[in-house]
Amino acid sequence: MSVSxxxxxxxxxxxxxxxxxxxxxxxxxxxFEIAEGSTLGVVGESGSGKTTLAxxxxxxxxxxxxxxxxxxxxxxxxxAAELARLRRGFQMVFQDPYGSLDPRMSVGxxxxxxxxxxxxxxxxxxxxxxxxEVLADVGLEPSDAGRRPHQFSxxxxxxxAIARALISRPRLVIADEPVSALDLSVQAQVLNLLMDxxxxxxxxxxxxxxxxxxxxxxxxxxxxxYRGRFVETGPAEEIFRRPMHPYTRLLLESEPRLxxxxxxxxxxxxxxxxxxxxxxxCAFAPRCPHATMDCTARTPAPTALAAGHDxxxxxxxxx
Amino acid sequence: xxxxxxxLAVHLGARTLLADMSFRLENGATLGIVGESGSGKSLLVxxIIGLLPEGMRAExxxxxxxxxxxxxxxxxxxxxxxxxxxxxFQEPSTALNPAxxxxxxxxxxxxxxxxxxxxAARAESLRLLDHVRMPDAARRFAFYPHELSxxxxxxxGIAIAxxxxxxxxxADEPTTALDVTVESEILDLLAELVAExxxxxxLISHDxxxxxxxxxxxxxxxxxxxxEEGPTERILSKPLxxxxxxxxxxxxxxxxxxxxxxxxxxxxxPGNVPSAGRLSPGCxxxxxxxxxxxxxxxxxxxxxxLEPGHGVRCIRAEALL
Numbered sequence: 001m002s003v004s005x006x007x008x009x010x011x012x013x014x015x016x017x018x019x020x021x022x023x024x025x026x027x028x029x030x031x032f033e034i035a036e037g038s039t040l041g042v043v044g045e046s047g048s049g050k051t052t053l054a055x056x057x058x059x060x061x062x063x064x065x066x067x068x069x070x071x072x073x074x075x076x077x078x079x080a081a082e083l084a085r086l087r088r089g090f091q092m093v094f095q096d097p098y099g100s101l102d103p104r105m106s107v108g109x110x111x112x113x114x115x116x117x118x119x120x121x122x123x124x125x126x127x128x129x130x131x132x133e134v135l136a137d138v139g140l141e142p143s144d145a146g147r148r149p150h151q152f153s154x155x156x157x158x159x160x161a162i163a164r165a166l167i168s169r170p171r172l173v174i175a176d177e178p179v180s181a182l183d184l185s186v187q188a189q190v191l192n193l194l195m196d197x198x199x200x201x202x203x204x205x206x207x208x209x210x211x212x213x214x215x216x217x218x219x220x221x222x223x224x225x226y227r228g229r230f231v232e233t234g235p236a237e238e239i240f241r242r243p244m245h246p247y248t249r250l251l252l253e254s255e256p257r258l259x260x261x262x263x264x265x266x267x268x269x270x271x272x273x274x275x276x277x278x279x280x281x282c283a284f285a286p287r288c289p290h291a292t293m294d295c296t297a298r299t300p301a302p303t304a305l306a307a308g309h310d311x312x313x314x315x316x317x318x319x
Numbered sequence: 320x321x322x323x324x325x326x327l328a329v330h331l332g333a334r335t336l337l338a339d340m341s342f343r344l345e346n347g348a349t350l351g352i353v354g355e356s357g358s359g360k361s362l363l364v365x366x367i368i369g370l371l372p373e374g375m376r377a378e379x380x381x382x383x384x385x386x387x388x389x390x391x392x393x394x395x396x397x398x399x400x401x402x403x404x405x406x407x408f409q410e411p412s413t414a415l416n417p418a419x420x421x422x423x424x425x426x427x428x429x430x431x432x433x434x435x436x437x438x439a440a441r442a443e444s445l446r447l448l449d450h451v452r453m454p455d456a457a458r459r460f461a462f463y464p465h466e467l468s469x470x471x472x473x474x475x476g477i478a479i480a481x482x483x484x485x486x487x488x489x490a491d492e493p494t495t496a497l498d499v500t501v502e503s504e505i506l507d508l509l510a511e512l513v514a515e516x517x518x519x520x521x522l523i524s525h526d527x528x529x530x531x532x533x534x535x536x537x538x539x540x541x542x543x544x545x546x547e548e549g550p551t552e553r554i555l556s557k558p559l560x561x562x563x564x565x566x567x568x569x570x571x572x573x574x575x576x577x578x579x580x581x582x583x584x585x586x587x588x589p590g591n592v593p594s595a596g597r598l599s600p601g602c603x604x605x606x607x608x609x610x611x612x613x614x615x616x617x618x619x620x621x622x623x624x625l626e627p628g629h630g631v632r633c634i635r636a637e638a639l640l
Contacts, residue, residue, distance in 0.1 A: 155591060191585055251500065258570070
């Protein structure tokens with residue numbers, strides 16, 4: 001039986017507009033688990049709530065409702081000191097390797113920063129040894145600790161960000177679009193590195209990306225997020241081979257792939273997202289070719305269509 | 320219309336940022352230009368349309384129906400640029416004027432290039448907005464760019480490029496800023512417009528999937544020069560340059576399918592794209608190339624045609640045949 005590192009239950013984050021009415025349900029009733037050594041990939045387009053979800057799991061934001069349970073501890077029920085202690089166990093890698101590293105600090109200082117979370121943070125030679133160790137883990141040289149971020153390329157900077165995430169020996173790494181800013185040849189290097197770390201250190205990953213191929217490569221399980229909800233979750237192979245939710249299908253059809261051949265010149269259907277359209281019970285209904293009256297009246301609930309494969313759609317299995 | 324580049328190069332002081340660019344684009348043909356950041360894709364486009372930044376100097380010839388654009392005075396170039404070549408930029412939110420209604424932005428080009436009056440330009444702008452499938456075009460005509468979604472803004476960008484009725488459309492990463500479902504719609508629209516008006520298309524992208532779907536021929540650039548050019552299908556299935564094969568191997572979608580999930584790794588390419596100032600003599604790719612031999616180092620490989628209509632810059636290309 002695999003050990004659950006992260007458990008998220010009915011998590012919600014609503015933002016209120018003027019007058020106090022709920023204006024945006026950025027995350028709206030999301031539940032999942034991530035086991036040791038496994039990766040949950042979250043795919044979704046801009047505005048789907050991916051980054052808000054990451055911030056909640058990192059305890060950088062408080063949820064409107066629900067729980068984030070890391071290694072058996074409910075993060076939002078902890079006193080500050082205990083939360084700080086727990087933070088060593090989950091770390092984050094951000095999208096932008098230029099904005100996420102302080103340009104005035106040396107790489108060694110950047111990487112060692114999370115060590116302040118430890119009660120007796122190593123100093124001097126011990127600290128340098130830890131920094132050298134994680135630099136080697138991500139394929140950089142120990143001597144790189146003395147250099148500054150601007151002396152590195154985008155791919156190397158992302159390695160530095162990963163080294164910083166690893167130094168406190170976390171069990172969970174939350175990666176929000178970690179390869180989106182990288183060139184294809186460098187993206188492959190960083191993806192390989194993340195895969196090695198997962199297998200070698202038994203790290204659990206919450207891997208967020210808009211790029212389906214990247215998520216497919218790394219994730220064991222995939223959650224497709226739309227307007228704050230998981231509309232489909234399941235084993236990665238299942239989602240790509242037998243997508244059940246109309247939105248997942250639209251995503252997969254839309255993605256430009258080498259094998260899809262020449263694009264036919266055909267009239268483009270109008271299926272652009274209409275931001276602020278909250279009148280439908282199913283948020284995807286306005287863009288959905290299968291939508292019926294039911295979809296505007298009743299909110300669909302996640303339904304298991306196969307073992308571990310949940311779909312939030314009234315018509316799933318019938319289309 | 321035909322466009323021919325002959326030995327186009329771009330210099331900044333003593334540095335050469337773009338070297339030995341030659342290709343031909345016939346009427347109604349589609350060419351994809353692929354390359355990673357720093358490969359010179361965008362610089363190439365700016366050189367073609369004569370919009371190089373201050374201080375940069377273009378050399379060689381850019382022939383539009385035999386007329387060298389580089390030799391034209393700015394006033395004549397300005398006319399060719401707008402009327403015959405339409406340009407679509409990556410980021411529609413910065414390419415549009417934030418303080419001007421979108422209808423007026425489309426009409427501006429019409430009044431300037433087609434010399435029609437304001438009322439006629441207004442009617443034509445509305446028709447163009449409809450043509451690029453702007454939902455509810457008549458109402459959105461009076462919108463400012465910030466009132467539109469990213470996809471809608473790119474539709475406006477396309478309408479502006481189409482307004483003077485160009486024969487050549489150049490799109491520089493037109494969908495990079497967009498979500499994948501919107502991207503697909505914009506690409507469908509572009510493919511349709513180009514086919515319907517028999518326009519030629521130069522499409523620049525770092526995404527090989529987009530190049531595969533949109534173009535007949537493809538040009539692969541690396542570190543400021545061309546590395547391979549030929550039929551898109553051929554290049555993406557059996558490339559003759561190790562850099563192209565490296566790019567294909569780095570694609571996550573090319574990794575083996577489920578079952579071997581845990582074992583597979585991406586091939587990738589070691590190292591980084593060199594910057595223009597730091598090129599070693601010899602082949603620009605040699606330091607990262609798995610096939611490099613001693614003969615790759617002394618001098619830069621010359622461009623050569625290996626098959627009819629398929630050129631390559633690599634002395635080891637035969638090994639990939």
